[in-house]
Amino acid sequence: MYVKALLKIFEYATNIKEEKLKDSELIETEIDNELERTERIRKIQRKRLDTFKLDESLQDKQNNNYLPSSEELKREFELADVSDFVRQGLQAIIDDQVTKRFTTEELAVWNLLSRNDQQYEYISFRVTVLWLCGLLLRYCVLFPFRLILFMFACTFTFMSTFLIGRVRDGRFKRILNWYATLILHRILSRVFSAIITFHNKENKAQPGSICVANHTSPIDVIILSTDNCYSMIGQQHGGFTGMMQRAFSRSARHIWFDRSESKDRHLVAKRMTQHVQDKTNMPILIFPEGTCINNTSVMMFKKGCFEIETEIYPVAIKYDPRFGDAFWNSSKHSMLQYLMLMMTSWAIVVDVYYLPKMSKRADEDAVSFAKRVKKSIAEKGGLADLEWDGMLKRASPKLDLMYEQQEKYCKHLKIN
Numbered sequence: 001m002y003v004k005a006l007l008k009i010f011e012y013a014t015n016i017k018e019e020k021l022k023d024s025e026l027i028e029t030e031i032d033n034e035l036e037r038t039e040r041i042r043k044i045q046r047k048r049l050d051t052f053k054l055d056e057s058l059q060d061k062q063n064n065n066y067l068p069s070s071e072e073l074k075r076e077f078e079l080a081d082v083s084d085f086v087r088q089g090l091q092a093i094i095d096d097q098v099t100k101r102f103t104t105e106e107l108a109v110w111n112l113l114s115r116n117d118q119q120y121e122y123i124s125f126r127v128t129v130l131w132l133c134g135l136l137l138r139y140c141v142l143f144p145f146r147l148i149l150f151m152f153a154c155t156f157t158f159m160s161t162f163l164i165g166r167v168r169d170g171r172f173k174r175i176l177n178w179y180a181t182l183i184l185h186r187i188l189s190r191v192f193s194a195i196i197t198f199h200n201k202e203n204k205a206q207p208g209s210i211c212v213a214n215h216t217s218p219i220d221v222i223i224l225s226t227d228n229c230y231s232m233i234g235q236q237h238g239g240f241t242g243m244m245q246r247a248f249s250r251s252a253r254h255i256w257f258d259r260s261e262s263k264d265r266h267l268v269a270k271r272m273t274q275h276v277q278d279k280t281n282m283p284i285l286i287f288p289e290g291t292c293i294n295n296t297s298v299m300m301f302k303k304g305c306f307e308i309e310t311e312i313y314p315v316a317i318k319y320d321p322r323f324g325d326a327f328w329n330s331s332k333h334s335m336l337q338y339l340m341l342m343m344t345s346w347a348i349v350v351d352v353y354y355l356p357k358m359s360k361r362a363d364e365d366a367v368s369f370a371k372r373v374k375k376s377i378a379e380k381g382g383l384a385d386l387e388w389d390g391m392l393k394r395a396s397p398k399l400d401l402m403y404e405q406q407e408k409y410c411k412h413l414k415i416n
Contacts, residue, residue, distance in 0.1 A: 152187065186226045191342075193345075199353045203313065207279050212287070216317060217328045218338070231252065231282045288305060295327055311357045316355065317350060318352075355376055
């Protein structure tokens with residue numbers, strides 16, 4: 001009922017917005033058409049004048065049997081020399097397959113969140129009233145309740161892991177940890193009013209295996225852990241995150257690395273292999289993209305986990321952005337700011353698709369295997385399958401690519 005009511009309100013606000021914009025667009029269209037007509041006439045006039053001058057100059061040179069010298073072929077740099085490269089650059093910006101994967105996904109329906117469309121909340125008095133009511137509901141009702149629930153979840157984490165950590169290793173401890181972990185993450189999912197739909201549960205990851213998924217948000221772990229328990233792998237942190245890591249490690253086996261160890265691929269592979277060989281350990285949850293993508297595509301998978309000789313359980317996660325954008329833009333928002341945005345959203349609606357387990361073929365290397373798994377996740381989740389490395393959002397382009405463009409520009413200027 002909550003979701004259906006929100007959709008009706010979103011549709012009503014969007015219709016009002018479109019009606020108001022339609023009038024202003026008609027006026028702007030008429031002005032643009034007049035300007036285009038005037039500019040077209042001027043271009044035709046300039047073209048005719050330039051053609052006349054060129055024909056007159058060529059006729060004079062032919063009458064005098066004119067042959068240009070090598071010195072005359074040399075010329076000074078002109079602004080028009082870079083026009084082709086400017087055009088290519090503009091095309092790359094407009095149809096950029098990388099940068100637009102790290103921004104908020106565009107919505108067909110406005111969801112009354114000013115973080116998406118800053119101008120629309122003041123376009124109409126009716127829309128303004130709806131937006132203000134929604135603002136009061138999200139910040140004065142939902143947020144305080146969710147904050148209290150989050151604090152309770154953190155307290156439950158420290159208490160449950162402390163008590164389970166006192167139990168002797170064995171089957172009973174694993175059962176206690178299983179139920180405590182499910183309860184914890186289901187409480188945390190309520191912090192964001194998460195509405196999760198799981199598909200094909202028979203394909204859930206089994207102990208002693210690796211589960212891989214596309215990565216949109218830090219809450220991906222919470223979403224998946226409401227239905228299954230996983231071992232985490234990652235770098236050791238300090239502060240509150242480090243406290244949570246140490247708490248989880250008291251009740252179950254997780255793989256944490258120091259900053260220096262995380263760069264040693266062989267050591268990481270060895271620790272992962274030892275973990276999956278013990279069939280009593282929970283499956284390892286890994287996000288091979290290595291960074292958060294805005295849930296419109298799946299980018300290049302790192303090959304590390306695909307070199308391990310074990311079964312891979314792919315999972316596709318698809319969020320519905322109409323109720324709240326789950327994407328974490330780490331270059332724009334800190335973790336605290338992101339949590340604030342999540343707890344003041346309407347809800348987090350997500351579909352989780354479990355895919356059949358996959359194994360590396362005899363004639364397949366780790367890179368090819370990673371591409372095959374990535375393709376299956378993209379197809380199931382309705383996401384674009386891209387070959388680009390997601391870390392390009394933090395790293396500068398390689399010098400080789402820059403040198404290649406410079407060579408093309410030199411060839412363009414060269415006259416044989």
